Amino acid sequence: xxxxxxxxxxxxxxxxxxxxxxxxxxxxxxxxxxxxxxxxxxxxxxxxxxxxxxxxxxxxxxxxxxxxxxxxxxxxxxxxxxxxxxxxxxxxxxxxxxxxxxxxxxxxxxxxxxxxxxxxxxxxxxxxxxxxxxxxxxxxxxxxxxxxxxxxxxxxxxxxxxxxxxxxxxxxxxxxxxxxxxxxxxxxxxxxxxxxxxxxxxxxxxxxxxxxxxxxxxxxxxxxxxxxxxxxxxxxxxxxxxxxxxxxxxxxxxxxxxxxxxxxxxxxxxxxxxxxxxxxxxxxxxxxxxxxxxxxxxxxxxxxxxxxxxxxxxxxxxxxxxxxxxxxxxxxxxxxxxxxxxxxxxxxxxxxxxxxxxxxxxxxxxxxxxxxxxxxxxxxxxxxxxxxxxxxxxxxxxxxxxxxxxxxxxxxxxxxxxxxxxxxxxx
Amino acid sequence: xxxxxxxxxxxxxxxxxxxxxxxxxxxxxxxxxxxxxxxxxxxxxxxxxxxxxxxxxxxxxxxxxxxxxxxxxxxxxxxxxxxxxxxxxxxxxxxxxxxxxxxxxxxxxxxxxxxxxxxxxxxxxxxxxxxxxxxxxxxxxxxxxxxxxxxxxxxxxxxxxxxxxxxxxxxxxxxxxxxxxxxxxxxxxxxxxxxxxxxxxxxxxxxxxxxxxxxxxxxxxxxxxxxxxxxxxxxxxxxxxxxxxxxxxxxxxxxxxxxxxxxxxxxxxxxxxxxxxxxxxxxxxxxxxxxxxxxxxxxxxxxxxxxxxxxxxxxxxxxxxxxxxxxxxxxxxxxxxxxxxxxxxxxxxxxxxxxxxxxxxxxxxxxxxxxxxxxxxxxxxxxxxxxxxxxxxxxxxxxxxxxxxxxxxxxxxxxxxxxxxxxxxxx
Numbered sequence: 003x004x005x006x007x008x009x010x011x012x013x014x015x016x017x018x019x020x021x022x023x024x025x026x027x028x029x030x031x032x033x034x035x036x037x038x039x040x041x042x043x044x045x046x047x048x049x050x051x052x053x054x055x056x057x058x059x060x061x062x063x064x065x066x067x068x069x070x071x072x073x074x075x076x077x078x079x080x081x082x083x084x085x086x087x088x089x090x091x092x093x094x095x096x097x098x099x100x101x102x103x104x105x106x107x108x109x110x111x112x113x114x115x116x117x118x119x120x121x122x123x124x125x126x127x128x129x130x131x132x133x134x135x136x137x138x139x140x141x142x143x144x145x146x147x148x149x150x151x152x153x154x155x156x157x158x159x160x161x162x163x164x165x166x167x168x169x170x171x172x173x174x175x176x177x178x179x180x181x182x183x184x185x186x187x188x189x190x191x192x193x194x195x196x197x198x199x200x201x202x203x204x205x206x207x208x209x210x211x212x213x214x215x216x217x218x219x220x221x222x223x224x225x226x227x228x229x230x231x232x233x234x235x236x237x238x239x240x241x242x243x244x245x246x247x248x249x250x251x252x253x254x255x256x257x258x259x260x261x262x263x264x265x266x267x268x269x270x271x272x273x274x275x276x277x278x279x280x281x282x283x284x285x286x287x288x289x290x291x292x293x294x295x296x297x298x299x300x301x302x303x304x305x306x307x308x309x310x311x312x313x314x315x316x317x318x319x320x321x322x323x324x325x326x327x328x329x330x331x332x333x334x335x336x337x338x339x340x341x342x343x344x345x346x347x348x349x350x351x352x353x354x355x356x357x358x359x360x361x362x363x364x365x366x367x368x369x370x371x372x373x374x375x376x377x378x379x380x381x382x383x384x385x386x387x388x389x390x391x392x393x394x395x396x397x398x399x400x401x402x403x404x405x406x407x408x409x410x411x412x413x414x415x416x417x418x419x420x421x422x423x424x425x426x427x428x429x
Numbered sequence: 430x431x432x433x434x435x436x437x438x439x440x441x442x443x444x445x446x447x448x449x450x451x452x453x454x455x456x457x458x459x460x461x462x463x464x465x466x467x468x469x470x471x472x473x474x475x476x477x478x479x480x481x482x483x484x485x486x487x488x489x490x491x492x493x494x495x496x497x498x499x500x501x502x503x504x505x506x507x508x509x510x511x512x513x514x515x516x517x518x519x520x521x522x523x524x525x526x527x528x529x530x531x532x533x534x535x536x537x538x539x540x541x542x543x544x545x546x547x548x549x550x551x552x553x554x555x556x557x558x559x560x561x562x563x564x565x566x567x568x569x570x571x572x573x574x575x576x577x578x579x580x581x582x583x584x585x586x587x588x589x590x591x592x593x594x595x596x597x598x599x600x601x602x603x604x605x606x607x608x609x610x611x612x613x614x615x616x617x618x619x620x621x622x623x624x625x626x627x628x629x630x631x632x633x634x635x636x637x638x639x640x641x642x643x644x645x646x647x648x649x650x651x652x653x654x655x656x657x658x659x660x661x662x663x664x665x666x667x668x669x670x671x672x673x674x675x676x677x678x679x680x681x682x683x684x685x686x687x688x689x690x691x692x693x694x695x696x697x698x699x700x701x702x703x704x705x706x707x708x709x710x711x712x713x714x715x716x717x718x719x720x721x722x723x724x725x726x727x728x729x730x731x732x733x734x735x736x737x738x739x740x741x742x743x744x745x746x747x748x749x750x751x752x753x754x755x756x757x758x759x760x761x762x763x764x765x766x767x768x769x770x771x772x773x774x775x776x777x778x779x780x781x782x783x784x785x786x787x788x789x790x791x792x793x794x795x796x797x798x799x800x801x802x803x804x805x806x807x808x809x810x811x812x813x814x815x816x817x818x819x820x821x822x823x824x825x826x827x828x829x830x831x832x833x834x835x836x837x838x839x840x841x842x843x844x845x846x847x848x849x850x851x852x853x854x855x856x
Binding site: 129130131132133134135138162163164167168242243244245246247250292293294295296297298299300301302303306307310311313314316322323324325326327328329330331332351353354355356357358359363364365386390423 | 556565671677726752782786791813
């Protein structure tokens with residue numbers, strides 16, 4: 003829309019919902035630069051309406067289009083899997099609930115058509131914290147059928163909270179063969195809020211799905227606080243590192259795949275070692291075991307936690323140990339008990355960065371002797387999804403160990419690159 | 430020692446152990462700048478030995494002293510509580526074991542006397558992962574007696590893996606009154622390794638204990654990869670963020686207290702809001718409940734984990750939720766069950782940075798209604814220690830809730846400072 007004021011000034015952008023407390027004669031407009039302004043509209047001013055103007059429209063990325071877009075030739079399919087990107091505020095309770103469906107999302111962001119013609123469907127409508135391994139399977143199935151139908155790429159709109167788990171799960175299910183990108187994206191603010199990052203992330207994701215040279219499972223989210231670029235993180239390497247910032251997602255112990263510039267339509271690769279688009283056919287290996295737990299060491303009774311999970315019949319346990327991956331000495335008997343019951347215990351580290359090494363200290367050596375499986379520099383999210391994927395294929399402990407220690411989807415490196423770590427805290 | 434070579438060059442530093450594969454006629458010397466070099470010693474060269482030269486001596490910080498130091502007037506007491514800083518390699522098994530005691534540590538680093546006359550004792554000799562709440566109590570008791578005896582500060586040599594938990598615990602035990610600094614420090618490499626950070630961290634810690642203007646519980650560890658400064662992190666705000674790097678410790682959601690320059694003898698405060706030295710008398714409130722668990726949400730059966738811990742009689746549970754702190758909807762009945770049994774459930778976030786907010790989404794509101802206690806922007810380590818400390822005082826659920834939500838030692842902020850976060854992942 004445009005506001006043409008009597009003094010000759012013109013404000014152009016997308017109409018946004020406004021706070022109940024604002025002046026009744028103002029309109030809130032999201033400008034092309036991403037900022038929202040409130041414009042007081044007087045008697046001598048004109049409001050010119052163009053295009054879709056429903057309140058709740060996610061913020062547009064580019065100044066309002068004068069001409070209808072010529073849709074790009076590429077075809078991208080958006081699978082809605084819930085989360086904030088498809089949520090809006092419930093004005094009765096004030097809380098955010100799942101609401102928009104994927105096709106509504108797509109039609110309210112006409113800029114997506116710059117990079118692909120879009121089809122969309124809502125697979126399910128849940129909040130991120132309710133994601134389960136059985137839903138990973140449903141997403142894999144749907145994405146596989148889409149890729150079989152010849153689409154250039156898939157975008158999964160997903161809650162951000164558990165996105166790293168789902169991205170890892172999809173990476174393992176597709177690691178044997180994937181011809182095109184499968185991009186997970188979401189937003190940190192719901193689509194009907196002026197500050198929503200939904201449009202930016204979705205546009206960057208459609209661009210990556212339609213044109214990026216990599217054929218991998220990746221998470222595409224804001225790469226910095228501004229609206230310059232998104233980062234494409236390898237699905238098995240990504241972690242949500244902040245509860246609310248737009249640039250919450252980071253690659254852990256590894257470099258991201260690419261920078262994605264949604265305004266410029268440009269994909270800048272940051273590494274060479276990726277699976278190329280069209281390099282392999284589609285080979286899906288779907289299926290996840292749900293009875294896997296993820297717990298962490300603490301200075302107390304971690305042995306009792308492991309014992310309790312064994313009592314309840316969990317089939318695999320990932321333990322975030324301390325530092326190099328240690329648990330207390332009195333928990334070694336619980337690791338032995340797990341081995342005797344045929345339950346694999348995988349060890350990651352709660353430091354987030356760095357790697358598990360059970361060969362340095364005496365405790366680690368005892369843990370190895372008791373049967374613990376070290377996860378190297380894998381994230382806890384990737385280790386959890388990997389163990390769940392393996393346990394749906396075999397429960398033979400030695401086979402689990404061998405499969406776990408094989409690098410399937412880039413989730414682990416032999417050598418740790420120390421410089422991929424910087425101080426984030428305060429100074 | 431010095432090597433004076435026939436060509437007139439002089440290498441001066443501390444003799445270090447060398448690799449078995451190195452040339453038999455080389456000696457490895459740690460220079461004053463912290464670097465190690467190998468010097469080939471030929472027939473025309475002299476080796477001049479001065480001072481302590483046992484292999485295994487932690488690297489000296491300053492060029493070898495020509496004159497014995499005049500010990501400073503301040504008095505600092507070092508309490509040995511195990512960990513890598515007091516470890517060395519067991520040459521039979523190749524693993525690292527606790528070994529050195531605190532007084533041995535102190536005498537092998539004569540530079541400590543620049544900042545204080547040192548007394549030291551070994552309270553216990555364990556690896557970091559074996560730290561328990563009962564040992565927190567023993568450290569608090571010993572530190573309190575030392576402060577009563579009029580020492581200018583206390584240094585606790587501790588394993589790095591669980592240091593953030595212990596630092597938080599000490600912060601709560603001393604939050605009512607502390608006249609002098611209590612500094613926790615450790616090392617990421619054992620003291621007999623050429624690359625050990627033990628001497629640097631211990632010297633910075635003694636400097637902070639004897640002369641820093643703050644009277645708080647703090648962790649003092651390398652602030653960057655070089656040997657320029659250490660950072661003093663508030664005990665309730667620190668987290669080990671890397672398994673092996675020297676600069677692994679970071680302040681989370683808050684600024685560190687100070688930079689400590691051990692070569693220059695300088696303490697640079699980074700904030701104003703700290704308890705001043707001598708501002709308060711000593712008031713100790715010691716005692717921790719051991720039956721507290723720390724677990725995390727994962728996309729599966731977190732409700733079963735909570736149920737299992739309730740079955741086993743845990744008296745409090747900290748759950749690292751996703752993003753703003755959510756757990757899956759089906760776990761809300763487990764939170765209700767905990768409330769009905771009088772067991773507090775505290776919620777932190779597994780994103781590490783940012784804060785819990787259970788008012789934004791419908792799931793969060795249901796969690797609050799079920800009795801969950803949000804931990805704001807507290808670390809999981811601080812939340813765990815705080816709940817353990819509170820449960821040793823009361824098990825009255827509403828009293829626990831009120832005590833938990835009070836800021837006792839700077840562990841929580843009302844407003845989140847978004848800029849205290851940076852992207853570290855590889856780009």
